[in-house]
Amino acid sequence: MQRESMEFDVLIVGGGPAGLSAACQLGQLAQKEEKELQICVIEKGSEIGAHILSGAVFEPRALAELFPDWKERGAPLNTPVTGDDIFLFASQQKASKLPNFMVPKTFHNTGNYITSMGNMCRWLAEQAEALGVEVFPGFSAAEVIYDESGAVEGVITGDMGVSATGEQKDSYMPGMELRARYTVFAEGSRGHLGKELIAKYELNKDKSPQHYAIGFKEIWDIPAEQHQEGLVVHSTGWPLEGHASGGGYLYHAENNQVFVGLIVDLNYTNPHVNPFAEFQRFKHHANIENVLKGGKRVSYGARAITKGGFHSLPKMTMPGAILAGCEAGTLNFAKIKGNHTAMKSGMLAAESIFAALQTDQAHTDLVEHEERFKASWLYDELYRSRNFGPAVHKFGTFMGGAYNTIDQNWFGGKLPFTIKDNRPDHEGMELADQAKPIQYDKPDNTISFDRNSSVYLSNTNHEEDQPCHLQLKDASIPISVNLVKYAEPAQRYCPAGVYEVVEQDNGEKVFQINAQNCIHCKTCDIKDPSQNIRWVTPEGTGGPNYPNM
Template identity: 80%
Template sequence: MERESMEFDVLIVGAGPAGLSSACRLAQLAKDNEQELQICVVEKGSEVGAHILSGAVFETRALNELFSDWKERDAPLTTPVSKDDIFMLNSEQKSSKLPNFMVPKSFHNDGNYIVSMGNVCRWLAEQAEQLGVEIFPGFSAAEVLYTEDDKVAGVITGDMGVSATGEQKDSYMPGMELRAKYTVFAEGCRGHLGKELINKFNLDEGKTPQHYAIGFKEIWDVPEEQHQPGLVVHTTGWPLNDNASGGGYLYHAENNQVFVGLIIDLNYTNPNVNPFAEFQRYKQHPEIKKFLDNGKRVSYGARAITKGGYHSLPKMTMPGGLLVGCNAGTLNFAKIKGNHTAMKSGMLAAESIFEALKNDQSHTELTDYTQRFESSWLYEELYRSRNFGPAVHKWGTWLGGAFNTLDQNWFNGRLPFNIKDWQPDYKGMQTLDDATPINYPKPDNQISFDRNSSVYLSNTNHEEDQPCHLKLKDADIPVQVHLPKFNEPAQRYCPAGVYEIVQDDKGEPAFQINAQNCIHCKTCDIKDPSQNIQWVTPEGTGGPNYPNM
């Protein structure tokens, strides 16, 4: 097909913290060296920040390097952490506050800020545009472009106006070829192009499988007397004691708002686990509920989190391209933070690309990026926390937590051995006969809610008449294999009610995909026991429209 084509020096896929930091740093280097660079950022969300979801307690280390005057530039960091508590939720009603000596020092948040990363990204986009970067929201990167000798040459944006049956509608507009000398893939966790590149170039050879969690978040407006600006609360334990590992959080932001969420590791084995329902009952614990009572829930979302850490990091370079941020897995789960690390990885990518362009190179493999990465504080930080996640996976919350406290507080992450988790998260699921049933309480519509009303708050929308972006490799597997073995767990692990088992015209069970509900969390692509579901990008602007997540 003949497509329109545009040429750039550098193309960046994804306007998250990694992609925007890469764009800003490139533009700064070009300005400082009096060079002109054409830098383009494409973003599948309807606007910058629309698909950004993060807790978030933000560490400013990378931001200080990128814009040392960020306060003067009115960056949206206005709520410093004032108090930092960690609780063990021992049961449905009981909890105990952990003393400092029992908490890994990586969990402490002195000097950090409670932020909306969506708003931080909107601010970063403003800085980038002021530096001359072109940002195109509403354009999904659907395919990777390659040269004849298999070097990355850019992307093709998704076609618009294609019907669900694949026909061209009156509104049809073919996608464009966006070509570049270098392409940075900053799609976030489980980016579908990043996944393709990792497989094509064997970037994860010799590495442990990447590991993931699903993170939930709600924003609540709460009464002023219940609000403590800057208070950070993290929890471990209930309700995940028996069914899964993970932890919860509650952050007191500005304007009498509270951010509350639960993170659940996706290596859980009981097919009856419903992560959304676990989050809803988590909010009923007295230690959490006391801050939400008489409040109003104003936003909801969920997103997969890349948490494999150092042992799962793929090679991040290939001819003509780089993986950065959560697309590569740079999140430091020992801190429960990935924004500052994503930003740093993007900045390092920018420095490598700029040196190559200065030497009139294009489509080469930027091997010096690896050297920059390994000599940076980012590498040091990820190396010191390399055993954090595998220890919890191997020994559970209590023993794994005790090991991590010892490792981080006494040995600074330098114990002379490695713990590795070689089992992918989708493997090891118990059959129904072996699994413990779980009875979840019905929502009370005051603290806990159902999925449909929650998805409504995410402002999710897709063009209804378009090809389904959730592809099944084998359409028979959900009913023929997963239903009898696991009661089709996609009905439960999806936080948006996308997947259902319904009755067809003959009264037989059928697998229904409600793609319009999809909030782009990528959990299905990760957790499906047969790896049968493939997430690909829908039309641009589709998905959630988060206001300030």
């Protein structure tokens, strides 16, 4: 069956903040200049917002540039931040609130909003469609189309109706060729096509390796007397003491709901670390449990966070295409925020593409984009925060935090030092028999829960009879290498219980992949110490269906 083909002026891969902001900006520029542009956004989730997960405390700077009248348009920003608390958790019972002079000013949230980025993306999609943009959810971008010269010409969407053994079922439908003069890749953190493009065009040459964390989030309905709408709480310390770095958050949203989560940096070296179990343990801290008790957990999810920052930014352009948002790593980890930066990144990409289209160009390398980026507040913001993550990695949470407080509060992020972390997150794993074991308590099913019940709340679903989208480069490595050396850490770092080591009746151990459970967090693609797991897109609409994460 022959593939159908569609052509556009601009194709945008990914319906998140970066991709949708690029679409809206292009639509506005075309409208202003009275140009007719064919702009298409494709999104692998079943609907816009289905795969979006973010804290989120939202800084409206980019939104105000894109839609100055966002309030009148009904953007879902209903909960202004009313207070900031930052705690050092010394133990499960002890916490010390940090005074303002010890807190980097980047952590202050005056003028920001607690919101659901899933709902924000749904609203952005409505604005894009009103500007004439075609938005197609349920279509995964499976392959990049290159022309004879090696320039990007678009993507091929994933085939539908292929069995687990690779045979065409009765429902088979080949993917479509979506071709464009320019393509924006805005797949989010660790996008699999972006990963391919960065390698093919050596976009990260002479850059620090990208760094990641895994971020967990749950939404809880809590008793009204425990709710303080607009309060933002961050923490560091317990339970991530010694064996990992990161921090927790608790955001009091509207309607007596709180968003609670934990961020675990993926550079940890102890193979016994279980980030999911650390999150469940975090909720038992007295400061957190006292807010959650008597409440009901209504949603769960997790995803990778691209946090390498300024030193890890790749070259964003290549012939025919551009990277935007978390695909390029524009998150400002010093603020623990990436939505406003992703939006601005997408808007800058749109401006560069529109300028090229004005001169009737196609499939060129938008080299002027780098100057546009360097002239923007986005570049300045990332530059000022360039040493934040590396300082914490190099000196630890306390000393790194002290350095960053001095750098941000006294010098505005312009201390004449450059700190880099050039070790990839998957390297440096200790041997399991030489690392300190970690004992995790069983969940109480009131505050803490197991992975299976948590995945259920993510509304995750995949067509079962389809090729596994979690590909092993060498099927023998999980047992012959990772199990022997590291007690196969995939059993622990996956937040959805996808990976298991199962013992057969004959005593043989087998590596089992429960791909149906995958919530598309990409942690396995990042953290596997042998770099043996490759995450690719499953059939369109597969994965989690987050209602308002």
